[in-house]
Amino acid sequence: VTAALPYGDRAWLVDEVDDPVALAARLRLVLPVGAELVVGARTCLIRYPGPAPNRAQVDDLIAAAEPTEAEAQSAEPVVTIRVRYDGEDLHAVAEHTGLSVAEVVSVHSQATYRVAFLGFAPGFGYLTGLPEVLRLPRRSVPRVRVPAGAVAIADAYSAIYPRSSPGGWHLLGTSAEWLFDTQRDPPARLRPGTLVRFEAK
């Protein structure tokens, strides 16, 4: 059941949301100017620039953002990421999943993904839609440095590292696509709801 949880005096956290991306899209239409929405895996944070409204007002806001029957399915952008499947963990992933390397590549690149939320680093999207067979826990020892453009998987997610950083995900390949660039508007290639396909090259 969707419920608003208190979060300090400037925010409310909407919990138990089936589709936080869709909720955020509807909330955006009824929120006051200056308020900010941040999407999580099952939650949506409403941030206010000043004191947050009281619970009754937030409940009204969430009620006003209920999906309507007539709501048109919004067309999410599709981003195609070309990948060279040469990741350091490709063979280990094949071993753990019982698939061949070619099968890992084909299973990973044939799925369609959706950005559930971003976090960890600017432009780092958590992509849902990873086929069950590829779901592995994170590496027990994270890498100190994962290169920019690394295409990786962990748990139920796939992701592309926008910049070089530490990381505990399994590396399947490398992409040369831009993902975060402060000179562009918006600066992130992925946003909550973006559909992503990987194309082996």
Add this chain to the structure above:
Amino acid sequence: MPGRIHVVRAAAPILLQDRGRAGWATLGIPTSGAFDSLSAALAQRLVGNDESHAGLEITLGSVQLRVDTTVTAAVAGPDVAIWVGGTAVAVHEVFSWPAGAELRMDVPTSGLRHYLAVRGGFACERVLGSASHDVLSQLGSAPLHPGDAVALAGLPAGPPTLTHAPIGAGEEGVLRIRLGPRDAWFTPQAVAALTSQPYTVAPQSNRIGLRLQGVALDRRLPGELPSEPLQRGALQVPPNGQPIIMGPDHPTTGGYPVIAAVIAQDWPKCGQLRPGDVVRFALDRH
């Protein structure tokens, strides 16, 4: 002619900070901005600048700066000894900083961050609308080290409306919190401890978060949450039970439960807490 301020000596990197880049968190971009936003805004007001201007965020004092053109300046923050060309000036005082003179600041005996504003502002790199250096995401103007310089913008400024601004600090070491969003994940004893026991600021603290040491906050529910958005002031509790207060450069999402959140009025105060300081949490009665 706009000149530059040169960093002769600095114990810690000096950061340009303004009000930050709010509005991008859902793309994974932290808000950042001056940690003690009240002092940062006061410094700008003292020199007649708009409060949106960037100032220099100085951590634990101990700096020596030189300017190559005469400017009007002010420093806001905790009490500290400052000399400009050998003359003592006070915090929250507007002063003329003559060309070629050195500004020296001691280590403050309490508090942590100072904000130096110059009339006309700094000409610095802005990223997504803000000069603020974000230490987590490495965005914004580059940190200043000894040997570095920052250019003055010489922008038009209004008439200074203040000449001296003593400010009364609130009750020292008390941060007001509201429980939630995940207080139900903790034992009643943990919630009671949080609001009755002292917590000490640990040395690993920075602009990303203030790490605290004290009575461990035990969980009633095990496990992690699916990643959820974080908020400034949130008291996030990792498995060791020692809470972390999210600072201006905090990551935008996280999987550890947040037991309570510091109210916005007390966020600037968090920017003045230094390792070894003791804080207590009081429930905000609203």
